[in-house]
Amino acid sequence: MxxxxxxxxxxxxxxxxxxxxxxxxxxxxxxxxxxxxxxxxxxxxxxxxxxxxxxxxxxxxxxxxxxxxxxxxxxxxxxxxxxxxxxxxxxxxxxxxxxxxxxxxxxxxxxxxxxxxxxxxxxxxxxxxxxxxxxxxxxxxxxxxxxxxxxxxxxxxxxxxxxxxxxxxxxxxxxxxxxxxxxxxxxxxxxxxxxxxxxxxxxQNIEVNTFDSSIKFSEFKLNNDGLIPVVVQEYKTGEVLMVAYMNEEAFRKTIETGKMTYYSRSRSTLWTKGETSGHYQYVKALMLDCDKDTILAKVLQIGPACHTGNGSCFYTELVKKEYDDTNPLTVFNEVFNVILDRKKNPKEGSYTNYLFEKGIDKILKKCGEEATEIIIAAKNPDSEELKYEISDFLYHMMVLMAECNLDWSDIVKELAHRR
CATH class of the missing domain: 3.20.20.70 (Aldolase class I)
Incomplete structure (x- = not known):
């Protein structure tokens, strides 16, 4: 240890x-x-x-x-x-x-x-x-x-x-x-x-927790310039932030300092992301793809990743087909953020605002009612009804979370501890 x-x-x-x-x-x-x-x-x-x-x-x-x-x-x-x-x-x-x-x-x-x-x-x-x-x-x-x-x-x-x-x-x-x-x-x-x-x-031969690569840089497959591309991803959301390149020295410095360091092809020199802007990228994980020719970096990004001030360098939309984003955490966060917005900026006729106005007892009563509806629906062989009741319960539960100053990060972190 x-x-x-x-x-x-x-x-x-x-x-x-x-x-x-x-x-x-x-x-x-x-x-x-x-x-x-x-x-x-x-x-x-x-x-x-x-x-x-x-x-x-x-x-x-x-x-x-x-x-x-x-x-x-x-x-x-x-x-x-x-x-x-x-x-x-x-x-x-x-x-x-x-x-x-x-x-x-x-x-x-x-x-x-x-x-x-x-x-x-x-x-x-x-x-x-x-x-x-x-x-x-x-x-x-x-x-x-x-x-x-x-x-x-x-x-x-x-x-x-x-x-x-x-x-x-x-x-x-x-x-x-x-x-x-x-x-x-x-x-x-x-x-x-x-x-x-x-x-x-x-x-001094004292075992401490440092970054150590499980594969030597010499085993990586580099491009003709002796570089390996790095895809950079925000570690919590999975958002792709940018793409850059590393040579062996940049890789070694990244491992030693815990800060993402790259090789600039235009300036022919090393650069640590954030050294001038303060928008550092702190290493959470580095992963190598199956061909050993690309690194995926999961990082804690301070401030925007792009020099334009955008959160990600990938902000220019070229083509798009409409689709539903069904990533569970994304959906939960989006619904929860709407609930929080209703709490901060009341909207006339909003059922969510009605619950907040009535207070904790009303919210708890609705959570109890929806929990009972789940139990009743679960006895029904048709799972469609259960789907709707669970969705109703989750909505009211999120209203309760907002009322009690909890958010999804609190819940996910607690579940992660139990895992």
């Missing part, structure tokens, strides 16, 4: 918009996971923090650790319902160990991490046995002095360890060396390129 770099953000007294922006920068900078925390006991502050984490998990794909004040099982449930993958609990603030046990039994023993103020507890075998019995996934140790005695103790643990450190006096390679150390949580790499750090760690 590779060692992880896990930046942390203290969200106390921070504006959510700033935290979200920082989280996105950490992800595109090469972070493996992210740790955000606010251990305030104030209920209003906690709710605001949970709302901010929900937004963070919408904007980034890497797993999120959420550190918050936990007093009861419901606190853990609320924390995980933000979309976070792990809950970080300060052991010094924990009043009831059974909360951890109940949470690990409900959500799995790979979700709860204990943050220890006094890492000397790890020398106590009875303590380690207790937390293992509670279903704790890992421990977080803060600001350690990595003596031989402590290193031996960490290595002897049967539970993973995350070390939180400012890296002002400790070397990251030394901290990652113990076998049981899962990763380093730090704020040292704010506004820094973690891909370079990982390449340095890799050179």
């Amino acid at each position: 590779y060692k992880k770099i896990i930046p942390f953000i203290n969200c106390e007294n921070e504006l959510p918009v700033n935290v979200i922006s920082e989280a996105v920068q950490y992800e595109i900078g090469g972070a493996d996971e992210l740790f955000v925390y606010n251990y305030s006991k104030d209920e209003a502050s906690r709710e605001e923090f949970l709302g901010a984490v929900k937004e963070i998990t919408k904007h980034i794909d890497i797993p999120v650790y959420i550190g918050c004040y936990v007093e009861r099982f419901e606190d853990v449930k609320k924390a995980l319902y933000t979309g976070a993958s792990y809950v970080m609990i300060k052991y010094s603030l924990l009043k009831n160990n059974n909360v951890v046990k109940e949470a690990s039994e409900r959500f799995g023993n790979d979700t709860i991490i204990l943050e220890l103020e006094d890492y000397k507890d790890i020398h106590n075998k009875d303590f380690i046995d207790i937390i293992k019995d509670l279903g704790v996934y890992a421990l977080l140790l803060k600001h350690v002095e990595l003596t031989k005695d402590l290193t031996d103790s960490i290595n002897s643990l049967e539970i993973p360890v995350i070390i939180r450190d400012s890296l002002s006096s400790n070397d990251i390679a030394s901290l990652l060396e113990p076998v049981t150390v899962l990763g380093i949580s730090t704020n040292y790499y704010k506004n820094k390129d973690m891909f370079k750090v990982k390449l340095s760690l890799k050179a």
Whole structure:
């Protein structure tokens, strides 16, 4: 298993918009996971923090650790319902160990991490046995002095360890060396390129998460100019953004930096997409076709891909035959966007606006009625009726989603976690 770099953000007294922006920068900078925390006991502050984490998990794909004040099982449930993958609990603030046990039994023993103020507890075998019995996934140790005695103790643990450190006096390679150390949580790499750090760690034979091509460039089939075409696609929507070319140096730089880098045929030089406009393309996946002569790049596109300001370079329509776009997510998003537009811009005579005006109770009543209609229709041998009833239910469900400030990305992400 590779060692992880896990930046942390203290969200106390921070504006959510700033935290979200920082989280996105950490992800595109090469972070493996992210740790955000606010251990305030104030209920209003906690709710605001949970709302901010929900937004963070919408904007980034890497797993999120959420550190918050936990007093009861419901606190853990609320924390995980933000979309976070792990809950970080300060052991010094924990009043009831059974909360951890109940949470690990409900959500799995790979979700709860204990943050220890006094890492000397790890020398106590009875303590380690207790937390293992509670279903704790890992421990977080803060600001350690990595003596031989402590290193031996960490290595002897049967539970993973995350070390939180400012890296002002400790070397990251030394901290990652113990076998049981899962990763380093730090704020040292704010506004820094973690891909370079990982390449340095890799050179020291430390397994880290970097881009590595499964096929050597020498095996690619190049054109007469020694180049390979690259079709660039937005990773979430599948929209084709542009076509460019790479030589071996451009391919290598793309792998090393995580930013799409191409070879300009007109200028005979390398160029990193976005280096002048800021519209970078961050690598999500690179795929080679069956003939090994074309690369498909799935990317996170910042801003428009085209120099004209269009989202895609393919905006000039040549010929078109009318057809129905039946891609499920496209259809769901289009219908949902109409519903959102009705909520923001009411239209007289709109049934959707009627539901919003009547409020949550009316919307819930209609969802219940439509669910019942599905059950009745399902007993009928003719599936046509069932098709209509399911469509009615999905529409009313989307109105409910809009009323409760959810969208399809929330639902899809939750389903993806369950997958």
